[in-house]
Amino acid sequence: MSLDSVSSLRVGIAGLGTVGATVARHLLDGAVSNVVVTRVSARDASKDRGFDMQNIAFSADPLKLATADDVDLVVELMGGQDGAALDLVRAALKAGKPVVTANKALVAAHANELSQLSANTGGAVVPLAYEAAVAGGIPVIKTLRQGLAGNQLQQIAGILNGTCNYILTRMDEAGLSFEAALQEAQEKGFAEADPELDVSGVDAAQKLSILSALAFDLRPDVSAMAVEGVERITEQDISFARQFDCVIRLIGVSRQADGKVYQKVTPMLVRKGGALAEVSNELNGLLFTSQPLGKLFLQGAGAGGGATASAVLADIADLARGDGQALFDRATADMTASASHQAPESEYYLRVGLADKPGSMAKATQILAENGVSIEEVVQRASNDGDGFLPVVFITHEVDESSLDNALKALQNEKNICNGVLSLPIFAD
Numbered sequence: 223m224s225l226d227s228v229s230s231l232r233v234g235i236a237g238l239g240t241v242g243a244t245v246a247r248h249l250l251d252g253a254v255s256n257v258v259v260t261r262v263s264a265r266d267a268s269k270d271r272g273f274d275m276q277n278i279a280f281s282a283d284p285l286k287l288a289t290a291d292d293v294d295l296v297v298e299l300m301g302g303q304d305g306a307a308l309d310l311v312r313a314a315l316k317a318g319k320p321v322v323t324a325n326k327a328l329v330a331a332h333a334n335e336l337s338q339l340s341a342n343t344g345g346a347v348v349p350l351a352y353e354a355a356v357a358g359g360i361p362v363i364k365t366l367r368q369g370l371a372g373n374q375l376q377q378i379a380g381i382l383n384g385t386c387n388y389i390l391t392r393m394d395e396a397g398l399s400f401e402a403a404l405q406e407a408q409e410k411g412f413a414e415a416d417p418e419l420d421v422s423g424v425d426a427a428q429k430l431s432i433l434s435a436l437a438f439d440l441r442p443d444v445s446a447m448a449v450e451g452v453e454r455i456t457e458q459d460i461s462f463a464r465q466f467d468c469v470i471r472l473i474g475v476s477r478q479a480d481g482k483v484y485q486k487v488t489p490m491l492v493r494k495g496g497a498l499a500e501v502s503n504e505l506n507g508l509l510f511t512s513q514p515l516g517k518l519f520l521q522g523a524g525a526g527g528g529a530t531a532s533a534v535l536a537d538i539a540d541l542a543r544g545d546g547q548a549l550f551d552r553a554t555a556d557m558t559a560s561a562s563h564q565a566p567e568s569e570y571y572l573r574v575g576l577a578d579k580p581g582s583m584a585k586a587t588q589i590l591a592e593n594g595v596s597i598e599e600v601v602q603r604a605s606n607d608g609d610g611f612l613p614v615v616f617i618t619h620e621v622d623e624s625s626l627d628n629a630l631k632a633l634q635n636e637k638n639i640c641n642g643v644l645s646l647p648i649f650a651d
């Protein structure tokens with residue numbers, strides 16, 4: 223149905239959790255003109271969602287929203303890469319109904335099919351809007367599609383997961399354990415239904431793959447990306463980072479050079495004073511480098527009901543004005559395939575467990591030197607573990623990824639002097 227053929231846009235919302243219920247409440251309060259919520263779906267029909275559902279139809283089966291005569295626009299806020307969310311979005315697009323979603327897992331995993339369906343169903347574009355899928359309330363999709371249109375993107379570096387950023391901030395500033403900080407993030411509604419997606423870095427990777435598609439015409443493929451989560455970061459790493467005047471942040475980088483796009487999600491040390499170091503709690507932050515603009519930094523709430531609802535409402539407002547687009551500006555078949563490429567040279571933080579006996583430090587530095595890894599700084603701490611190994615941190619000069627990998631393998635093979643290594647790149651603004 224054409225949106226301008228109806229006087230009020232009739233919206234059906236599937237999912238009434240942290241995000242869906244907030245969106246519904248704001249729409250019912252009149253946040254977007256000429257929009258009315260006619261139908262909703264959730265698993266539990268009896269749950270209080272904080273708004274009056276008397277005049278709104280309830281469907282136990284979310285798929286009904288794709289076919290119901292009283293729904294012009296489907297808002298998918300159930301989550302999940304496949305299952306009910308995929309069935310609904312697919313059916314709505316096939317029925318010619320525009321869709322708004324906050325579901326980055328779905329968009330990243332099914333970009334090819336959804337791009338095709340939204341670009342051409344029955345010979346027409348059926349809009350698929352997903353501003354809320356990346357960086358919560360920050361209008362990053364609009365920034366890439368509109369604000370930076372005509373720019374040549376060189377790099378996007380961003381804090382894209384509010385839960386991880388919240389965990390790292392709370393461990394640093396409030397001395398919380400990883401588990402306690404994650405629990406707080408879950409209680410505040412920042413985490414995914416399966417928080418493993420957050421802490422493993424996969425959620426940030428899904429978001430980065432969407433940004434890379436828009437910025438570099440790269441077909442989304444998280445499996446082709448190097449992804450490391452925050453699970454191995456200890457309170458000790460956070461304290462070491464502080465000693466080097468740095469914080470640890472989970473950062474996604476997508477960078478184009480020499481005709482290739484390098485993508486990676488990993489925790490990094492970020493020097494205090496830099497823009498990304500100041501991004502705390504559930505905030506997200508993105509640094510774009512492009513020509514002719516140069517640098518652009520955006521920061522805002524990256525998770526939570528209010529922030530995410532803000533982006534969903536903006537998409538609904540666009541569609542109510544008849545302003546909608548296909549998933550991407552070009553077919554994914556015409557995009558470049560994602561591939562893994564060597565990381566650019568970087569300084570690294572290496573935390574090594576070294577045996578507390580003569581010669582181990584000399585052996586470790588020899589291995590690093592033999593593999594072309596040059597040391598800028600070393601700090602050794604007394605250990606409380608009583609296992610005979612001391613935590614030692616090396617800050618390296620810039621080194622290429624393959625030299626570093628060789629050095630780390632050689633160190634890990636020396637079981638008598640080394641009981642594990644954590645390596646984190648140091649972010650260069």
Ligand code: NAP
Pocket residue numbers: 236237238239240241242263264265266267269282283284299300301302306324325326327354355358411412413414415524525526527530
């Ligand atoms: P949530 O709180 O877990 O809510 C999910 C909602 O979907 C619930 O209302 C649930 O019903 C409903 N639901 C799940 N499966 C269903 C099914 N098969 N049929 C009908 N209803 C079903 O999730 P959320 O945090 O709002 O996240 C929703 C989406 O937004 C996800 O894609 C997420 O990745 C994305 N997102 C979330 C945030 C955030 O900060 N939370 C930020 C950006 C993007 P019941 O309530 O009855 O169980």
Ligand code: HSE
Pocket residue numbers: 355357358382383384385386412413414420425524525526
């Ligand atoms: N779980 C996600 C996060 C929600 O913490 O960033 C926002 O996409």
